[in-house]
Amino acid sequence: MIIIARREIDFRPIIGAVVVFGIIGAVIFGIYYFGVAKPAAEEFEQAKLSALDQINSTLAAIGTDQASEAASRYSAEVQDAGSKSEVNAILVEVASTAQLEQKRKELLDEVATATNGTYFTTADVPELAALSQSLKEKINTMTSRSQMEAYEPQIDNQTTLTWRTYFTNLIGQMTVDRIAMLQNSPVYGEYMSKEYALAYVAGETWDTLRKLKFENPNTVEVPVLDTFERTPTIKPNSTVKIYVYDIATDNMRPIWGNATVGSVIYSQSDIATIEWALTDGATTQSYSVNVWESIKAAAAGDADAAAVAWQDYGVDVMDRARSANIGEYGVSVIYMVEVPDDIGAEITQYELHMTATKDVILVAIVE
Incomplete structure (x- = not known):
């Protein structure tokens, strides 16, 4: 019987090799994962988040129904995207759609402005309400920027025509020939x-007409305090243009174009006292x-007091002074001017409560 001695196998080199290769593999995998795969995944995720932010800050912020719907659709596409290149392609579409919707919003805003005035709105004028609805429906059907740009002149023409027609009918129904035109803003x-x-x-466009109203005027008389130096030619029945000067901003603007001056009242402390003397040789006359x-x-x-010629005394004195081309510049005078009640309220506010910041100025109109 032959006995063969069993040779023991030394597994240590094998185990060592496995350990070494395992370590090497782990290192390689770690380098790949942390150096390539994980950064790429993080970059892709960051690209998605950035794209979603861009959609929300641009397209979704525009506010049209179409923009909101498109923003929701593009956001879902970004979430489902499988690569960064897909995300970038979606953003290109987002930018194009944002330009389209921004133009749509501009036109819708223009329609809202053009059909709503400072005195009259779509709630007051059925013709404006119908026009607003029609224009908005048309704009909302458009699918290209070129369509919208081509439609802009029609918006201007139709709104101008509607305002002109409304005011023409309104003025035609008025029973007096003197009409007050008022503008706000x-x-x-x-x-x-x-x-x-x-x-x-007939000569104005919607951007002017929307600020106006025409009415049979309810007028008031309001006092404007001034001096002869600033208003040397203004007297009863003068027609004046009224300005307001803002002292703080150094700006002057007109508030009424052709007011009529009624009574003119001069300060008694300036012209009520008469001390007159005339010497001719040895003779002196005094009054x-x-x-x-x-x-x-x-x-x-x-x-005796009633016999003094005091009727129209103040106006007579100043008329004679003008005829003589002389005047006491510091004479204070109150002019009563006739204006519609809206304008009268503004003038009264300036004259009685805002004299430190506002100055009402009367300028005579040469007939």
């Missing part, structure tokens, strides 16, 4: 005949009177 107005008002409306006190005495029943 900024506040301004003037009186005009029906014929002039119709011609004015002394206080017109203000004479008026009070006449009102109390004094016959």
Whole structure:
């Protein structure tokens, strides 16, 4: 019997090799995972997040129904995208759609502005409401920027025509020939005949007409305090243009174009006292009177005071001064001007409560 001795196998080199190769593999995998795969995955995820932010800050922020729907659709596509290149391709479409929807929003905003004035809106004028609805429906059916750009002139033409028609009918129904035209933003107005008002409306576009209203005026008389130095030619029945000067901003703007001056009242402290003397050789004539006190005495029943020629005294004095081309510049004067009540309220506010910041200025119109 032959006995063969069993040779023991040394597994240590094998185990060592396995361990070494395992370590090497782990290192290689770690390098690949942490150096390539994980950064790529993180970059892809970051690209998605960035794309979603871009969609929300551009397309979704526009506010049209179409933009909101497109933003939802593109967001879902980004979430399902399998690569960064797909995400970039989606963003190209987002940019194109955003331009389209931004133009749509511009047109819809223009329609809203053009069909709603400062005095009249779509809630007041059925014709404006119908036009607004029609224009918006048309704009919402458009699928290209070129369509929208081509449609802009039609928006201008149709809104202008609607405003002109509305005001032409309104003015035609008025029963007086003197009409007040008022504008808001900024506040301004003037009186005009029906014929002039119709011609004015026919010559303006919607961006001006939407700020206007025409009405049979309810007028008020309001006082404007000034001096002879600043208003040397203004007297009763003068037609004046009224401005407001803003002291803080150094800006002057007109608020009424053709107001009529009624009464003119001069300060009694400036012209009521008369001290007059004329010397001719050895002869001296003198005259002394206080017109203000004479008026009070006449009102109390004094016959001598009533004989003093005080009627229209102030106006007569200033007319004679103008005829003589001389004047006391510092004479204070109150002009009562006739304006519509809206303008009167504004002037009164400036004259009585804002004298430190606003100055009402009257300028005579040369007839």
